[in-house]
Amino acid sequence: LADDDRTARIPRYARVNALKWTIDEAIKAIQRRGYVLGDPLDGMCVPPVVHQFTEMIPQFISRPLRNFTRDAHVENLLLFPPQARLTDTSEYFDGRLILQDKASCFPAVVLDPPSYPGSVIIDATAAPGNKTSHLSALMGNQGKILAFERDRKRYGTLKTMLARAGCSNVEALNVDFLTTDFDDEKYAHVTHILLDPSCSGSGIINRLDHLVESETESSSVAHTERLTKLATFQLQMLRHAMKFPRVENIVYSTCSIHPEENEQVVAATLRSMEATAGGFRLAPRSVVLPEWSRRGQPGILDDTDTEAVVRCSPGEDLTNGFFVSCFIRRCGARPSMR
Numbered sequence: 614l615a616d617d618d619r620t621a622r623i624p625r626y627a628r629v630n631a632l633k634w635t636i637d638e639a640i641k642a643i644q645r646r647g648y649v650l651g652d653p654l655d656g657m658c659v660p661p662v663v664h665q666f667t668e669m670i671p672q673f674i675s676r677p678l679r680n681f682t683r684d685a686h687v688e689n690l691l692l693f694p695p696q697a698r699l700t701d702t703s704e705y706f707d708g709r710l711i712l713q714d715k716a717s718c719f720p721a722v723v724l725d726p727p728s729y730p731g732s733v734i735i736d737a738t739a740a741p742g743n744k745t746s747h748l749s750a751l752m753g754n755q756g757k758i759l760a761f762e763r764d765r766k767r768y769g770t771l772k773t774m775l776a777r778a779g780c781s782n783v784e785a786l787n788v789d790f791l792t793t794d795f796d797d798e799k800y801a802h803v804t805h806i807l808l809d810p811s812c813s814g815s816g817i818i819n820r821l822d823h824l825v826e827s828e829t830e831s832s833s834v835a836h837t838e839r840l841t842k843l844a845t846f847q848l849q850m851l852r853h854a855m856k857f858p859r860v861e862n863i864v865y866s867t868c869s870i871h872p873e874e875n876e877q878v879v880a881a882t883l884r885s886m887e888a889t890a891g892g893f894r895l896a897p898r899s900v901v902l903p904e905w906s907r908r909g910q911p912g913i914l915d916d917t918d919t920e921a922v923v924r925c926s927p928g929e930d931l932t933n934g935f936f937v938s939c940f941i942r943r944c945g946a947r948p949s950m951r
C-alpha cells in the first residue's frame with residue numbers, strides 16, 4: 614500500500630486523560646457532539662467499521678461519518694474515523710483529550726509504573742510528553758516521574774504539554790540523560806525507566822500525532838550511516854539506564870521499522886556488560902502485550918526473545934510503525950558493574 618492509503622487506514626486516536634476526565638464522561642460528551650458509539654474493536658485486524666471507511670474513501674472524505682469506539686487493547690483510548698477533526702475541540706485544548714497514536718500508548722502500558730507513595734520512575738527522553746502524561750495518568754499523579762529532555766525548545770513544549778494535562782507528579786529536567794550520575798541519592802529509588810529515544814521515525818506515516826525530529830536523507834549510504842549512528846546512541850542510552858542501582862524495568866521503544874534500531878539494539882544490549890553483570894533479560898511475552906500478535910522480526914533474537922518484543926506495522930495494524938521491548942532484572946540480581 615502507498616503511504617497515503619496506509620494513512621487513510623489509521624483511525625484518529627484520542628486518549629482520555631484520566632487525570633482530568635473519566636472515559637464515561639468522555640463518551641457522553643462525544644455523543645453530545647453527534648458521534649455514535651460503536652462496539653469495541655479488535656485492533657489487530659481491520660475492524661469492520663474502519664474497513665468500511667477504507668472501501669468508501671472518496672465518499673468518506675466528502676461526507677465524514679461520525680462513529681467512534683473504544684480501543685480493544687489500551688484502556689481510555691478512543692478511535693475515530695481518520696478524518697475526524699478533534700484539534701478544534703475544547704477537550705483537546707484543556708488537556709482532557711490527548712491525541713496519541715495507539716502504538717505510542719504501548720510503552721507506558723508495558724512499563725506499568727508503580728504508584729505507591731515514594732515510587733520514582735524516569736522518562737529518559739520525554740518531549741513532547743505524550744508518554745510522560747500517559748505514565749502520570751497511570752500513576753494517578755502519585756509518586757514521581759523525573760522527565761529528561763536535552764533539547765531546550767522541545768523541553769519548553771514538554772512543560773506546556775504537562776501543564777495542559779494536569780501532571781503534578783512530574784519534575785521536568787532540561788538535562789541530557791547520559792550526563793546523569795546514577796549513583797546520586799536522587800536516583801536511589803528509581804525502579805522503572807521509559808526509554809523512547811531519538812530514532813529514524815521511519816514508522817510514522819501519519820504525522821498528526823507526532824512531533825518527529827525529522828531529517829531527510831538523500832542517499833542510501835547516508836541512510837545506513839544515520840542508522841548506525843542512531844543505533845550506537847540507542848545502545849548507549851540503554852546501557853546507561855541499566856546502571857541505575859535499583860532499576861528493575863526498562864521499556865525501550867522506537868517509532869522505527871528498521872531492525873537496526875530495534876531487535877539489533879536489543880540483541881547488542883543483552884550482550885553488553887551492563888546487562889550480563891546487572892542480571893537483565895527480556896520480560897517474557899506473557900507480560901508484554903501478550904494478546905498482540907505481531908512480534909519481533911525473526912532471525913535476530915532467539916525465538917523466545919523474538920516473541921517477547923512487539924512490533925506494529927504501519928497501516929496494517931491500524932497504527933503507525935512501532936517497536937516495544939521490556940528489560941527486567943532477574944530476581945535478586947544487582948548491578949556489579951559501573
Ligand code: SAM
Pocket residue numbers: 717737738739740741742743744745761762763764767788789790791809810811812826
Ligand atoms: N517520548 C516522547 C513522547 O512520547 O512524547 C517522544 C520522545 S522523542 C522520540 C525523543 C526525545 O528525546 C527528543 O525530544 C530528543 O530531543 C530527546 N533526547 C535525545 N537524546 C536525549 C538525551 N541524551 N537526554 C535527554 N533527552 C534526549
